[in-house]
Amino acid sequence: MSSAKPIRLALLGCGTVGTEVVRLLHDQADDLTARIGAPLELVGIAVRRPGRQRGDLPVDPELFTTDALGLIKRDDVDVVIEVVGGIEPARTWLTEALRAGKSVITANKALLAEDGGALHDAAAEGNADLYYEASVAGAIPLLRPLRESLHGDRVTAVTGIVNGTTNFILSSMASTGAGFNEALEEATELGYAEADPTADVEGFDAAAKAAILASLAFHTRVTAADVFREGMTGVTAGDMASAKEMGCTIKLLCIAQRGADSVSVRVHPAMIPLTHPLAGVGDAFNAVFVETEAAGPLMFYGRGAGGRPTASAVLGDIVAAARNKLTGTRAPSESNYAKLAVRPIGESLTRYHISLDVAERPGVLASVAGVFADHEVSIATVRQSGREDDAKLVIVTHSAPDAALAATVEALSRLDIVRSIASVLRVEGGAG
């Protein structure tokens, strides 16, 4: 279809995503050639075990090698695709490739969130492309819109469900009334949760993605270490029931907000109203809600994980990098000019939903309300449900600095009349 010289690709890693990249390159070869104006040619695949059976993968077995660095350094490699994950050796490989002027496509959120700046620097040094659409929200075209489409606007907030495992668990808790452990078990059986679910349920995965999103949205380098992170293992069936009573559900959110001259980036479970577009995002789907000054609210929805969806994002980036190679150009380079400070969580304005078991005694509400007043936290609603000598108070606050809210909870826990703090959850999206 084209007489142009092929664009040569090196693939690092051939697991779930890598095999689907190989398949799509094969199955869509004619279309890709037509869209790019030159054929793509896979010239090598670096894996740990080249002899491993790879079933019906449509690829010459000779292409497999254990020498990733040797493959990257080959003169005939134009584009390097990394789907291995982890910090090292990926960082060494990609830095080497970028400095040598090879375009890099990566799905490696951990590396980008820890050291994306260094990769961007290497890309600038080598005048190479660095694309990573697959690193956040899998198949959803999200980073290109943030990197390009919204560059004429000012993003004020990004709120996302960016972890499919935890969304599956929370959706299941919401629809069946199950507790966390039961829902996690179901997720594991269905293949939505890994044997060790820590990275997902403790919010590490979402925090890495939050750092990447915040960097792009606010033209500021944000790393995973800048992101406040709280997992969702503490969300109980009771919390979900309480959310329902308020017309809400609970989601694990990544939230990046822009202030006047700072940003705040955090990951935690939160109550959101059922009327919020993110509330209806069920199963293992991802969605990212973007607010801007001019465009208003936008939402991007789709599959956040899985071999083929992730490979679709990788292929989109391959087409872009290949076109740039052909025309001798480069994607817009990193935009980090704003260099906004990252505010600690204590300074972020949040709202709390606090559920207390208290003694049934006159003056309880007055004492509790006094603690809020002492910390200059304003109460939005109180619901009191009493039994003989055991009552429950559910309090939703107005917005206040998170530190003041945390101090309020701490002070409440020291009140004699407070038997226990049943749960504390942040409230987002205008709920409450």
Next chain:
Amino acid sequence: MSSAKPIRLALLGCGTVGTEVVRLLHDQADDLTARIGAPLELVGIAVRRPGRQRGDLPVDPELFTTDALGLIKRDDVDVVIEVVGGIEPARTWLTEALRAGKSVITANKALLAEDGGALHDAAAEGNADLYYEASVAGAIPLLRPLRESLHGDRVTAVTGIVNGTTNFILSSMASTGAGFNEALEEATELGYAEADPTADVEGFDAAAKAAILASLAFHTRVTAADVFREGMTGVTAGDMASAKEMGCTIKLLCIAQRGADSVSVRVHPAMIPLTHPLAGVGDAFNAVFVETEAAGPLMFYGRGAGGRPTASAVLGDIVAAARNKLTGTRAPSESNYAKLAVRPIGESLTRYHISLDVAERPGVLASVAGVFADHEVSIATVRQSGREDDAKLVIVTHSAPDAALAATVEALSRLDIVRSIASVLRVEGGAG
């Protein structure tokens, strides 16, 4: 912030969108300069009445001119932004600009849907950029994902709510039980509908957008004339009630589907299940649901109209065109290699929801069912509700060629026992 030579812009039109473009260029000037690497400079604004009061618009009155063509031809103009609309003189202006190597940003859906191919040809001739993100779904970054992000995947269907006026009307009918006229009146009062709502309610606006979406999704030139179009003025309160009974709602959809070697593109009201992501898109919001082979389902949601949202999309395109001017490159050119045939509506596979008033008499259902069988249309569900001598049959079919379904309805209307055909609606999104 930058010592680079400015990128010079000519603006054609200064109505709702144009004034917001001017405002954003002014308010975000520093950010835009930092993102582009050079300042933007507005060197002229072509309008019909240059003397008209434009309030506090932050612009030198000297910039206004009635001579659009003269402005376009100025040597110092790099990028031409058209927000006038209509076929002529916009076509002449933009063709002239593109051939002269000036990048064009346009929100003109009518022109793109009628003669986009000629504009793309002119862009190729002049080696210029042609961007039109604002022409479909306003602020939603949708065309860039289709033009770039999804180019490593195969789009199989695009289903969209792309007209805010009709979505407002249908959402209002669904929530209040109002009829079409009442809901239209409310939309007009609130400024969601124009004095003459024909282009919206008869589906002309959506059909133009459907042509643009189908062209991008399927790498095939599709024009408005290729799009089957049916308006939504015939949707009644009774239809909406009937949809609710089925767990559905009614939306005016643009639907573009890919077959083996052809595409079908159509705009019509349809029932969709309340569980479909598009069902929850309320008010005047737009959303586009994209299905692909590898990525799976994707949805893009946001404001489809309004001065500032549309201007946000225009500004994003300005940034892209300016960056390309600076680096001497060009966006990926039109991709129309697939050249798929456009199937007429009769060959499209659809499903019908048919509501009949019939005589209450033994054998009625058998006669009616016989008509479906004669046309090889398979019935999915029948609901019969009878009164003394007047009964109602609600029939939902399985998928069949639209021509067979239309012929079935025609044959039913000729049956003696059928008193009237109360309504016929297509059913989409797995409803029913």
